[in-house]
Amino acid sequence: MEEIKFTKPAFKVRQQNIDYFELKEEYFPKNDFVFSREMLSLGKIEEYIEQVKHLGTLDLQKEETVVFNFQVGKGKTTLNYKLIKDYYDSGYYVIVCSPFIKLVFKDDKWVTDSFPLVEIELPEHIKKVTKSGKLFLHSGLNKVFRATFSGSTSLEEKKETAKTIPYKVRVHIMTINTLLANSGDDAGEQSFVKKLYLSHLLKATEHKKVVLFLDEIHEGVKNFRSLLIPNLLRWKGSIKKVFISSATFTPATIPVIKAASLLTKKEIKVYELARTKNDIQAKIHLHVFNSAYNSTSKKLMNAVDSIIQNYKSKDLPLSIITGTKGLAKNIAVNSYGKNVIDKPHKTDPSLSLEAINLCTTDTQVLYQQDQNNIGTTFKTGINIDKADHVLFIIIPAIKKEIKYRHYGTFSDGIPSIVQAFGRLRNGGDIHVFIHEPVELLGNSRSYPKLFHSKDFIEHRKVNSHYDAVIKKYTGKVSEIAAFVADMETDIKKPPSTAILKDKEEFGFWYHNQHEYLLLHSKAVALNHKNPSFGSFLSPYILWACLHDQFANATLNTITYYDYRKTVIINAANATKTFFQIISKWQSEIKTQGFRASLEELTQYIGQEKNVSGEIETITYEVGVKKWSAASLINKEPNLTKAAIEALYEVYSGKHYSLKDKAHYLNSGISASTMEDDTDLLKAYKELGELQLDFEIWFISEMIPHKGGFYVRHDLQQDLEDDLVAKITTAVDDLKTLDYVLQNKGISFLQHLGKDSKSDKKSIYNEFRDLSFKVSSKPTQIQGKKHFKVELITVHTPEILLFQ
Numbered sequence: 001m002e003e004i005k006f007t008k009p010a011f012k013v014r015q016q017n018i019d020y021f022e023l024k025e026e027y028f029p030k031n032d033f034v035f036s037r038e039m040l041s042l043g044k045i046e047e048y049i050e051q052v053k054h055l056g057t058l059d060l061q062k063e064e065t066v067v068f069n070f071q072v073g074k075g076k077t078t079l080n081y082k083l084i085k086d087y088y089d090s091g092y093y094v095i096v097c098s099p100f101i102k103l104v105f106k107d108d109k110w111v112t113d114s115f116p117l118v119e120i121e122l123p124e125h126i127k128k129v130t131k132s133g134k135l136f137l138h139s140g141l142n143k144v145f146r147a148t149f150s151g152s153t154s155l156e157e158k159k160e161t162a163k164t165i166p167y168k169v170r171v172h173i174m175t176i177n178t179l180l181a182n183s184g185d186d187a188g189e190q191s192f193v194k195k196l197y198l199s200h201l202l203k204a205t206e207h208k209k210v211v212l213f214l215d216e217i218h219e220g221v222k223n224f225r226s227l228l229i230p231n232l233l234r235w236k237g238s239i240k241k242v243f244i245s246s247a248t249f250t251p252a253t254i255p256v257i258k259a260a261s262l263l264t265k266k267e268i269k270v271y272e273l274a275r276t277k278n279d280i281q282a283k284i285h286l287h288v289f290n291s292a293y294n295s296t297s298k299k300l301m302n303a304v305d306s307i308i309q310n311y312k313s314k315d316l317p318l319s320i321i322t323g324t325k326g327l328a329k330n331i332a333v334n335s336y337g338k339n340v341i342d343k344p345h346k347t348d349p350s351l352s353l354e355a356i357n358l359c360t361t362d363t364q365v366l367y368q369q370d371q372n373n374i375g376t377t378f379k380t381g382i383n384i385d386k387a388d389h390v391l392f393i394i395i396p397a398i399k400k401e402i403k404y405r406h407y408g409t410f411s412d413g414i415p416s417i418v419q420a421f422g423r424l425r426n427g428g429d430i431h432v433f434i435h436e437p438v439e440l441l442g443n444s445r446s447y448p449k450l451f452h453s454k455d456f457i458e459h460r461k462v463n464s465h466y467d468a469v470i471k472k473y474t475g476k477v478s479e480i481a482a483f484v485a486d487m488e489t490d491i492k493k494p495p496s497t498a499i500l501k502d503k504e505e506f507g508f509w510y511h512n513q514h515e516y517l518l519l520h521s522k523a524v525a526l527n528h529k530n531p532s533f534g535s536f537l538s539p540y541i542l543w544a545c546l547h548d549q550f551a552n553a554t555l556n557t558i559t560y561y562d563y564r565k566t567v568i569i570n571a572a573n574a575t576k577t578f579f580q581i582i583s584k585w586q587s588e589i590k591t592q593g594f595r596a597s598l599e600e601l602t603q604y605i606g607q608e609k610n611v612s613g614e615i616e617t618i619t620y621e622v623g624v625k626k627w628s629a630a631s632l633i634n635k636e637p638n639l640t641k642a643a644i645e646a647l648y649e650v651y652s653g654k655h656y657s658l659k660d661k662a663h664y665l666n667s668g669i670s671a672s673t674m675e676d677d678t679d680l681l682k683a684y685k686e687l688g689e690l691q692l693d694f695e696i697w698f699i700s701e702m703i704p705h706k707g708g709f710y711v712r713h714d715l716q717q718d719l720e721d722d723l724v725a726k727i728t729t730a731v732d733d734l735k736t737l738d739y740v741l742q743n744k745g746i747s748f749l750q751h752l753g754k755d756s757k758s759d760k761k762s763i764y765n766e767f768r769d770l771s772f773k774v775s776s777k778p779t780q781i782q783g784k785k786h787f788k789v790e791l792i793t794v795h796t797p798e799i800l801l802f803q
Helices: 076-089 101-114 124-129 142-148 155-168 188-204 226-233 251-264 298-313 325-336 414-421 444-450 462-488 497-506 515-519 521-526 537-546 574-592 594-598 601-606 629-635 637-652 661-671 679-700 721-737 756-771
Strands: 002-007 034-040 064-069 093-098 118-121 134-137 171-175 210-214 239-246 267-273 282-289 318-322 356-359 373-375 390-394 429-435 553-562 565-568 607-609 615-622 625-627 703-705 708-712 772-774 779-781 784-791
Touching: 064 076, 064 251, 076 093, 076 101, 076 210, 076 239, 093 101, 101 171, 155 188, 210 251, 226 251, 239 251, 251 267, 282 298, 282 537, 298 318, 298 325, 298 390, 298 429, 318 325, 325 356, 325 373, 390 414, 414 537, 429 537, 574 594, 574 601, 574 607, 574 637, 594 601, 594 637, 601 607, 601 615, 601 629, 601 637, 615 629, 625 629, 629 637, 661 679, 661 756, 679 721, 679 756, 703 779, 721 756, 756 772
Parallel strands: 034 267, 064 239, 064 267, 093 171, 093 210, 210 239, 282 429, 282 553, 318 373, 318 390, 356 373, 390 429, 565 615
Antiparallel strands: 002 553, 118 134, 607 615, 615 625, 703 708, 708 784, 772 784, 779 784
16 A cells, blocks of 8 residues: 655645535525525624624514624524524523434533523322423423433333423524424334423413424424424424525525525525635645545555554644444544443543544444544534644545435535534644545546646536526426326326326425425435536535635645555456455355346446455556456457456356357357346346347348248348338447446447438348358359358357346
8 A cells, every 4th residue: 555645735626616515595486485585794804704794684573584694603503492492582482403412411511500490390190200380491302301301200100201302492493303393213102292392382372472493404404304394394483584504505406495484474684695615724634545435444544543642742632534334443442452441331530532432323422622523423513622633524535426325424415514624613623534436537447646636627506406407396396286186186197107206296286396306406416417516525625625615624735545456457367356356255246146247347347345344445557558347348348248248257167258249149049048037137128029030030031042041132221111110229229228238238230320321231230140141252142142041050048147
């Protein structure tokens, strides 16, 4: 392994406006919503947003939904807390909702420090639950309520307490799930008590004024499901004001804002602040691996540990955010041994920096300020103000875009990255670990050169992507509007399967037209053809670092970990070389079958397991050029053929040559008669039926002559246009399904579509050669050239090729 470190001026950070999702007026149609947006400006870079100074147009008494779209570190939480206090002092009921229980506890701590205790006299028949028969609460915190009355407390006692608290306390802190009466992981009894608590809170607020705060809404969009929206709307009439805030709005938050505004007569007021660089900047140290890693990779463990040990010697606290719980635990144990705090009762304010808190949903250990922390639960909601703090962000290595790939705690895409970077507020160091992006500029081997290249990938702004999604959505709406109308009026009219699929995809059971974005919030953030938008997270992070996109941090160093192994390959040794490399993946290949393994072929020839089980990336040297595995498959048909043959030998235990095109295609046709009815075999079945039609026509054109059969040399011109059209369509479909044909492991009708005469000739020759052998020497029959025809020898089909 070679470790290459780049520092300025070896790379150039390009100054560019920070991209963020703007809440534009056109996203809120005028005929449905009363919308206004005010762009704020700050006098100084380090200034925080203040109500009196910057929100002069905010009318606290007006019935509306107010949205704060501010960057991380501009005082959003402090502003919300001040507003909560103002509303409380004005006699309002206040409901504060956050997406995570850890944020609920954070809000409760502030309420405990800011509001007086409320003494609650319990009903006589349940006074035995407490020694005094009284409760003393600062807020109606659902979590505290459940904890206080767990264990031996009877359901009846819990019910009575749930009926009492809402009438005595005016500040209620809960998760978004609780507000929406989503039982989630709660046991049946807990769910029942929560819902009882909410129903009495609703009664207690009748004819009262209520203000609702929804904080960090980007993390809560997944909770706003269609079936739960009625539980939000039942507050209509009580809730007079809604505040929604986030530093990282996304397209998926649009329908949440719209749904919340139904409580406030569909009036929406947005306060927005353009993103700017903070005065104090943390230093970003980007660590790029050109070989994939996972939660047990020694190369990743060693790289992280060497940096940890360096900071240990300086006695500096570390915070390590990982994508997965497994990786967090393994790093903690690898670098801190037995000094891992993995139980809440083990936490200690005086804990030394020789230990580390393991903060995951499994351990339930909360983040501890000024101590070492590692885990998956604090990429948002935690402010690290210490100037010399060190933050690690370790992104899972995902090489290939496959639908629903999971990035763990970073699965929300760009917002999760911006939030994670934003934890440091006053400088410090941020070490970011990513896998080398595969699809940036199409050639991953040139990354070290790209760090100081004049040209770089074009970035498509997030709003532009959202506009494209809406355009697609609008088209779908117009296509199925009639069917939607029928369904809404309960007319029993069975639409087509395609229409039903569209209805399911776009969610027409919910009146808000952008339910689609809620259902696909991860897809919107991650699955886009332009890598810089975040098809994968590594390309976005690399782009953002080199284009200065983080308000609180600037790229300082890049360390490139080169685990690449170079293999010299040529036509003579290709199959043998590929076989040796692919053999190390035999267990995976045997498990998933030959066809599924073909889809992973570039992985199998692009990565090698070394003796210790680590994965090394392979670069191929062909002549004077170096190629990645993906480049070989895309650009070198002969090497592609050799790789496919090697893969099949590993899978089946026998060699097979793709030189015999007719045998391969006829094997597919034979396999299509099996019961396994895959799309590929259906396509081969169609090919077989057309081949039979061709054979019947071809045989009918044969003439006997001197004990043999002959056909005219220009017979192709008589091939019917209808059959040519059917074959063209069938072959096009087959190529999209058969990896071997798609990647030119076998060349079959590659140039259809030039012109009808050329297509007819190509189809005639290819289909003729599937069944017949034609002599190369012409024979004159009745003054015209003819060729002798024989049936080809039929060998046993290789059925395993299609399993």
